[in-house]
Amino acid sequence: MLIHSAAQLLTISGGPQRGRDLGQLGIIEDGAVLIRDEKIVTVGKTSDLRAAHPNEPMHDAYGCVVMPGFVDPHTHVIWAGDRAREFEMRLEGAKYLDILAAGGGIISTVRSTRTASIETLIAQTRSRLFRMFAHGSTTVEAKTGYGLQTATELRLFKALLALEEESRLDLAFTFLGAHAIAPEYKDNPQGYVNLVCETMLPILSQWWEVHAPGRPLPFVDVFCETKAFDLAQSRQILTQAKGLGFPLKIHADEFDNLGGASLAVELGATSADHLVKTSDADIAALGQSDTVAVSLPCTPFGLAELDYTPAQKILDANGILALATDCNPGTAWNESMQFVIALACRALKLTPAQAIAASTINSAHAIRMADRVGSLEPGKQADLLILSVPDYRHLGYRFGTNLVKQVIKKGRVYSVDVGYYRTA
Ligand code: NIG
Numbered sequence: 434m435l436i437h438s439a440a441q442l443l444t445i446s447g448g449p450q451r452g453r454d455l456g457q458l459g460i461i462e463d464g465a466v467l468i469r470d471e472k473i474v475t476v477g478k479t480s481d482l483r484a485a486h487p488n489e490p491m492h493d494a495y496g497c498v499v500m501p502g503f504v505d506p507h508t509h510v511i512w513a514g515d516r517a518r519e520f521e522m523r524l525e526g527a528k529y530l531d532i533l534a535a536g537g538g539i540i541s542t543v544r545s546t547r548t549a550s551i552e553t554l555i556a557q558t559r560s561r562l563f564r565m566f567a568h569g570s571t572t573v574e575a576k577t578g579y580g581l582q583t584a585t586e587l588r589l590f591k592a593l594l595a596l597e598e599e600s601r602l603d604l605a606f607t608f609l610g611a612h613a614i615a616p617e618y619k620d621n622p623q624g625y626v627n628l629v630c631e632t633m634l635p636i637l638s639q640w641w642e643v644h645a646p647g648r649p650l651p652f653v654d655v656f657c658e659t660k661a662f663d664l665a666q667s668r669q670i671l672t673q674a675k676g677l678g679f680p681l682k683i684h685a686d687e688f689d690n691l692g693g694a695s696l697a698v699e700l701g702a703t704s705a706d707h708l709v710k711t712s713d714a715d716i717a718a719l720g721q722s723d724t725v726a727v728s729l730p731c732t733p734f735g736l737a738e739l740d741y742t743p744a745q746k747i748l749d750a751n752g753i754l755a756l757a758t759d760c761n762p763g764t765a766w767n768e769s770m771q772f773v774i775a776l777a778c779r780a781l782k783l784t785p786a787q788a789i790a791a792s793t794i795n796s797a798h799a800i801r802m803a804d805r806v807g808s809l810e811p812g813k814q815a816d817l818l819i820l821s822v823p824d825y826r827h828l829g830y831r832f833g834t835n836l837v838k839q840v841i842k843k844g845r846v847y848s849v850d851v852g853y854y855r856t857a
């Protein structure tokens with residue numbers, strides 16, 4: 434199939450885009466892309482590609498922007514229930530970490546997730562994955578972390594593997610057993626840390642070989658934060674995980690600076706995420722590393738907090754900046770990377786081009802999938818968006834509505850207005 438006549442074709446080739454190089458979109462005006470067998474064969478000018486491939490089935494993208502599908506590299510998409518009442522309590526003055534310490538917050542979603550059947554979990558998560566796909570995310574990272582006990586954490590992986598199988602999305606998987614201290618260990622947090630290290634991680638590594646053969650091991654992530662896991666506990670868990678061969682991620686500096694970003698760099702983590710209260714020393718360390726700095730602007734927005742990731746400092750320090758939704762029931766129930774881009778332009782002062790590169794090629798690096806997705810280059814998966822806008826800057830400029838006309842996943846066309854499961 435030849436997708437042709439795009440007003441702008443964004444190739445976003447090369448990368449990762451470090452520091453001030455962020456925002457290279459590789460724009461081809463009146464662009465075309467040739468797709469065969471789920472992959473991109475070539476990109477170029479419409480006139481050249483039409484002349485070279487006259488008998489190819491044609492797909493008209495006249496007047497539209499064509500770009501790689503969004504890669505959302507940080508979500509907590511699998512959970513049961515909701516926390517609408519807590520949202521209201523926060524508006525009335527309650528603080529997020531205080532609600533958590535009082536047994537609400539993450540722990541309240543843990544209760545509803547533990548008691549939900551796998552069918553319920555799959556059904557509720559399916560609707561969120563559907564929205565992500567319809568809003569242009571073609572690859573999504575998904576964390577466990579609302580089980581906090583071995584059997585439930587594995588059930589979440591089982592559900593996620595089933596969801597990937599039935600859906601059109603590619604998922605990247607992350608074990609977040611260290612999302613909060615399990616309620617049973619409220620008075621013995623170190624006991625829970627030891628359980629994660631000595632029981633959960635070894636069991637997961639064996640389970641994965643049986644249930645996800647041939648797939649890369651999931652990431653292991655830790656919520657390094659006051660009232661969650663301190664720096665020493667985060668180090669213990671991530672070091673143990675690294676020893677078992679797991680790639681690493683960390684939640685760092687969402688509310689307090691504990692030094693999690695520097696720990697991530699020291700351990701060679703793939704990414705450090707949130708990064709709101711990050712110190713200059715941590716930013717310098719990130720900038721000298723290959724650890725991707727993943728900013729989640731929906732989280733302070735969702736919490737009505739005023740501080741956001743110091744993105745300009747990260748770019749000045751030559752860091753690799755990526756964006757994600759953080760989709761979760763507590764702080765940021767949002768499925769749309771388009772909204773993340775709009776917010777990043779305002780709160781992080783990114784240009785639309787920077788925000789787009791941070792949501793595609795750099796976010797693909799944040800989940801180690803840049804060899805397959807994140808740009809329109811020969812050999813990569815044919816994961817593309819056709820946006821009903823004439824200029825890429827409409828992303829960021831416009832917000833709160835869906836600008837995606839069609840999602841093309843592995844070469845198959847899905848028209849957003851006729852639904853996810855039907856081909857155009
Ligand atoms: O990334 N910070 C930890 N995890 C989520 C919030 C999870 C929740 O509140 O349920 C986050 O913001």
Ligand code: FE
Pocket residue numbers: 507509684759
């Ligand atoms: Fe998160």
